[in-house]
Amino acid sequence: MTRDFSSLEPEDRLDAPLAPSTGELELEDRVALRRIHGLSTELTDVTEVEYRQLRLEKVVLVGVWTEGTAIESEASLTELARLAETAGSQVLDGLVQRRDRPDPATYIGSGKVNELSDIVLSTGADTVICDGELSPGQLQQLEARLKVKVIDRTALILDIFAQHARSKEGKAQVELAQLQYLLPRLRGWGQTLSRQAGGRAGGGNGGVGLRGPGETKLETDRRRIRAKISKLRKEIAALGAVRDTKRGRRVANAVPSVAIAGYTNAGKSSLLNAITGAGVLVEDALFATLDATTRRSETPCGQVYTLTDTVGFVRHLPHQLVEAFRSTLDEVADADLLVHVVDGADPLPEWQVNAVREVLADIGRRRSGVMPPELVVVNKTDAIDEVALVRLRHLLPGAVFVSARSGAGLDELRERIAELLPKPQREMDVLVPYARGELVSRVYTDGEVLAEEHTEHGTQLKVKVYPDLAGQLEAFQSNTV
Known part of the structure; x- marks a missing residue:
């Protein structure tokens, strides 16, 4: 059952029939290990010397299709291929096994492991990447039978994060996630690596049955990893306190905050640059941004707000990463507005x-369900045709359609952000002396001026302001509404 999905139109992919239920899986689907064509990234235009210098890891991808359509399962493996390329691998082949659930022992079933082994040998691959999170037992069984390194989707994403982390906080968060993933998957050599003798092995008071090997090398490693995890959590908490202090200053100054969130490589950093001219790294790669970047911006009417670029998300994002990046993700939960960026050029944007x-939703549950309002922004409109654009407008009503590259739609986006930002609520009539011109300037920056009149004694203003600025204006208040 070979399927060439690269030539399908987007509407054909979305209208594909749903997969049969667990009890209705067809026999040929159950026994087929389907090869997904078009995933190979084998290099053909370099010399042998150049190829040796590249030293790319050769990988074969394998996934288990348990639900959804065939197109969706192939799209998931295509995304895994992009992840593998981002990590620095050369994808040789990709296969999907149709099952009602992954095999608890070998992920794809004992018989299919033999077929996969033949493919690994024929392609010369040195690594197999599974499109799912493997249990320690599955990982051990596959490596024992395939005789090559086996990793899962979670380990692959963690590796990409480790390559892209730049800040001290980002590196600590990634290391914490890696250690949490590694801890239950440690494997040792049994009692031959004992570090000490237990039960008074050298003396005569231990008694029969009480003399043992003591702490093994595996137990020592686990103890050290737990100690390192504890240390990293303290470091991240301390760095998070610094972030909270900066956030607290912005809150005290009543500066509204906007967080940019979305799928990895959807164009979040490009959008930040287009709006603020921040100049942050923009790269056509998955997880190019791991460290949150905050920049100052203004609405068309002059209201100041901050715009924060956050780490991208992906399907089946490892829970270890969500836990480790808690302080960074809190930027999303604490924002006044969430700009959700969607890649309009993706074949399945609803995914x-x-x-x-x-x-x-996971962040919201952790934060007692409190999340900011969401503004959906469809990016890369310059890379999609009119039919796909109409479909997206129907799929995402109320969304703003922009192109960070060409600048199309950015003015509308700025207007929508200005409409959704929280507005000053306290209305006041004040007479500000001319000697306090800095207060008038701040009212124009942080508040809303409803009326202004220049009198003999100062500037008469009718304004709407935030509570902190209202406290400074109370001394000049003539009437409070």
């Missing part, structure tokens, strides 16, 4: 939307 909203 992106659902994956992001699942992570956001």
Whole structure:
């Protein structure tokens, strides 16, 4: 059952029939290990010397299709191929096994492991990447039978994060996530690596049955990893306190905050640059941004707000990463407005939307269900045709359609952000002396001026302001509404 999905139109992919239920899986689907064509990234235009210098890891991808359509399962493996390329691998082949659930012992079933072994040998691959999170037992069984390194989707994403982390906080968060993933998957050599003798092995008071090997090398490693995890959590908490202090200053100054969230490589950093001219790294790669970046911006009417670029999400984002990046993700929960960026050029944008909203819902549950309002922004409109654009407008009503590259739609986006930002609520009539011109300037920056009149004694203003600024204006108040 070979399927060439690269030539399908987007509407054909979305209208594909749903997969049969667990009890209705067809026999040929159950026994087929389907090869997904078009995933190979084998290099053909370099010399042998150049190829040796590249030293790319050769990988074969394998996934288990348990639900959804065939197109969705192939799209998931295509995304895994992009993840593998981002990590620095050369994808040789990709396969999907149709099952009602992954095999508890070998992920794809004992018989299919033999077929996969033949493919690994024929392609010369040195690594197999599974499109799912493997249990320690599955990982051990596959490596024992395939005789090559086996990793899962979670380990692959963690590796990409480790390559892209730049700040001290980002590196600590990634290391914490890696250690949490590694801890239950440690494997040792049994009692031969004992570190000490237990039960008074050298003396005569231990008694029969009480003399043992003591702490093994595996137990020592686990103890050290737990100690390192504890240390990293303290470091991240301390760095999070610094972030909270900066956030607290913005709150005290009544500066509204906007967080940019979305799927990885949806164009969040490009959008930040287009709006604020921040100049942050923009790269056509998955998880190019791991460290939150905050920049100052203004609405068309002059209201100041901050715009924060956050880490991208992905389907089946490892829970270790969500836990480790808690302080960074809190930027999303604490914002006054959430700008949800969607890649309009993706064949299945609704997958992106659902994956992001699942992570956001997880953050919301941790924060007692309190989340900011959401503004959906469809990016890369310059890379999609008119039919796909009409479909997206129907799929995402109320969304703003922009192109960070060409600048199309950015003015509308700025207007929508200005409409959704929280407005000053306290209305006041004040007479500000001319000697306090800095207060008038701040009212124009942080508040809303309803009326202004220049009198003999100062500037008469009718304004709406935030509570902190209202406290400074109370001394000049003539009437409070």
